[in-house]
Amino acid sequence: MIIGALEAGGTKMVCAIGHENGKIIKRTVIPTETVDTTMPKLINFFLNEGIEALGIGCFGPIDPDINSKTYGYITSTPKLPWRNFNIVKAFYEALKVPIGFDTDVNGAALGEGTWGALQGCEVSLYITIGTGVGVGVCIHGKPLHGLMHPEAGHIILRRLSHDTYKGNCPYHSDCLEGLASGPAIEGRWGKKAYELEDNYKVWDLESHYIAQALANFILCYSPNRIVLGGGVMKQKQLFPLIRAKVREYLGDYISLAKINDNIENYIVPPALGDNSGIMGALRLGYQAYLSF
Amino acid sequence: MIIGALEAGGTKMVCAIGHENGKIIKRTVIPTETVDTTMPKLINFFLNEGIEALGIGCFGPIDPDINSKTYGYITSTPKLPWRNFNIVKAFYEALKVPIGFDTDVNGAALGEGTWGALQGCEVSLYITIGTGVGVGVCIHGKPLHGLMHPEAGHIILRRLSHDTYKGNCPYHSDCLEGLASGPAIEGRWGKKAYELEDNYKVWDLESHYIAQALANFILCYSPNRIVLGGGVMKQKQLFPLIRAKVREYLGDYISLAKINDNIENYIVPPALGDNSGIMGALRLGYQAYLSF
Ligand SMILES: Nc1ncnc2c1ncn2[C@@H]1O[C@H](COP(=O)(O)OP(=O)(O)O)[C@@H](O)[C@H]1O
Ligand SMILES: Nc1ncnc2c1ncn2[C@@H]1O[C@H](COP(=O)(O)OP(=O)(O)O)[C@@H](O)[C@H]1O
Ligand SMILES: [Zn+2]
Ligand SMILES: [Zn+2]
Numbered sequence: 001m002i003i004g005a006l007e008a009g010g011t012k013m014v015c016a017i018g019h020e021n022g023k024i025i026k027r028t029v030i031p032t033e034t035v036d037t038t039m040p041k042l043i044n045f046f047l048n049e050g051i052e053a054l055g056i057g058c059f060g061p062i063d064p065d066i067n068s069k070t071y072g073y074i075t076s077t078p079k080l081p082w083r084n085f086n087i088v089k090a091f092y093e094a095l096k097v098p099i100g101f102d103t104d105v106n107g108a109a110l111g112e113g114t115w116g117a118l119q120g121c122e123v124s125l126y127i128t129i130g131t132g133v134g135v136g137v138c139i140h141g142k143p144l145h146g147l148m149h150p151e152a153g154h155i156i157l158r159r160l161s162h163d164t165y166k167g168n169c170p171y172h173s174d175c176l177e178g179l180a181s182g183p184a185i186e187g188r189w190g191k192k193a194y195e196l197e198d199n200y201k202v203w204d205l206e207s208h209y210i211a212q213a214l215a216n217f218i219l220c221y222s223p224n225r226i227v228l229g230g231g232v233m234k235q236k237q238l239f240p241l242i243r244a245k246v247r248e249y250l251g252d253y254i255s256l257a258k259i260n261d262n263i264e265n266y267i268v269p270p271a272l273g274d275n276s277g278i279m280g281a282l283r284l285g286y287q288a289y290l291s292f
Numbered sequence: 293m294i295i296g297a298l299e300a301g302g303t304k305m306v307c308a309i310g311h312e313n314g315k316i317i318k319r320t321v322i323p324t325e326t327v328d329t330t331m332p333k334l335i336n337f338f339l340n341e342g343i344e345a346l347g348i349g350c351f352g353p354i355d356p357d358i359n360s361k362t363y364g365y366i367t368s369t370p371k372l373p374w375r376n377f378n379i380v381k382a383f384y385e386a387l388k389v390p391i392g393f394d395t396d397v398n399g400a401a402l403g404e405g406t407w408g409a410l411q412g413c414e415v416s417l418y419i420t421i422g423t424g425v426g427v428g429v430c431i432h433g434k435p436l437h438g439l440m441h442p443e444a445g446h447i448i449l450r451r452l453s454h455d456t457y458k459g460n461c462p463y464h465s466d467c468l469e470g471l472a473s474g475p476a477i478e479g480r481w482g483k484k485a486y487e488l489e490d491n492y493k494v495w496d497l498e499s500h501y502i503a504q505a506l507a508n509f510i511l512c513y514s515p516n517r518i519v520l521g522g523g524v525m526k527q528k529q530l531f532p533l534i535r536a537k538v539r540e541y542l543g544d545y546i547s548l549a550k551i552n553d554n555i556e557n558y559i560v561p562p563a564l565g566d567n568s569g570i571m572g573a574l575r576l577g578y579q580a581y582l583s584f
Contacts, residue, residue, distance in 0.1 A: 123438030146415030222438035
């Protein structure tokens, strides 16, 4: 069957047509502008392709609770044109197919869980360190909801005493995202993150904050494996630094062999490369089709 | 039917016989000494009562993974006589009934989810602030596992700058438990927690740490409601202090009406009083019976 997939981001919209086995047969990228200019282009991409379902992995916060009055809305996003926009309704009215809707990172966790590095995990964690920091969680193959959905990119971290950067989260200043996102690196060091590749101090500090967050996530979720993706994680030297510091932060308390003896297989890059999100959206579409 | 329930704690063992509807018909408390002295007393309590299943909510860390080689073990506990003890096997050999086994706090979350304040929650959180700090999580009525189980009482917190107490967690010094457990209060202020009832500074600081942890848990789990129990929470004045500070820590990001307008119903004491744990153990026993 043919399924539409949309990875809706704050700067760009990745659109794809694919099959339920994860194969993508057509793909395009559309810049995220206003609702009025962008939505018609997106709908146009999906029209007349014979799709039987659409999956949307969306920047947040969103309302993914199907029983809620505001189900399908992008809610309190700082991207003003999209705030309180019912994206699910807009697509449903245009396409008349079942729609799966979740956060971009819950979608990516589902994609890696279905076809990538998180296959077979009871508790799957996908974390992106990019323009923002996002955390996606799937439990027994289902994205985690509850009152809304995880927003664990905004947890409060203990700052390192020599770090004087004030942080750049508009809501909390120096939460995880405020201290460790790509723009935070640029704000702290005055250069683009990829231009700092050879500066050991940058990645030492960065790995401290990411490792501290991972230690907390391990204690909270007890994940079977963690995928770390997003633009900042293109700096592959971060992986060994993070793994070593996670062990330090945890101390001896979590003394499981799977973490201590095999941490290279516990904290890993995405197996689907840059496709975790769009393949996850495809899977969201397929799940919506099955449960319709 | 008749079910046995055991809330196994580091200082005492609460034992009960009850029905699948949560009614407890017989109950006793046995001090936690060594395996050799305590286990025969526990088995003796449950023998000849006609129980058809046993539920155990146990101090941790434990191995609750039924597919693991060390399923049923109490693992790296600091209580040395109990370390690496297969408590499930010991009870099964003596009683020959299906056994449900989980952490004490996952059990308490299940108890409150079945009969108490967490009924109807997709994501249930039960937190105890007592001798230790423990976090139990149920998702769609099932306790959260994964690599092992949540150990979120040990997350790393941002310290308040005027707090010079070094913390008392043997693994991490100043994690949540190290800064906010009952013994941490006593270590910091030099008096028993209940003797400090009138000292505003004590509860102001305590509520800061608990609120910071709750804000992180809200961001991680997106719970539908949070129950706060344990000895320290007998200080009821903590509730309004914690609620106000949770809102401060979250900022405007999580702007949901359920949290902001109705926080008195979002962060609540146990509806089952001191029985969340033992009733949860009863439910664990019943679930084991059903899935046997
Ligand atoms: N090779 C790289 N090394 C370090 N940082 C990078 C690299 N590529 C992108 N980034 C940073 O990642 C952020 C973009 O994240 P990305 O995951 O690509 O997009 P988004 O989060 O917007 O979906 C930017 O802040 C950028 O500086
Ligand atoms: N009324 C009270 N006010 C403040 N702290 C209390 C009170 N009662 C007990 N505590 C503290 O709670 C801790 C015991 O926690 P509790 O939940 O009763 O047992 P446990 O955690 O061992 O199962 C002790 O450190 C004690 O000081
Ligand atoms: Zn933030
Ligand atoms: Zn600790």
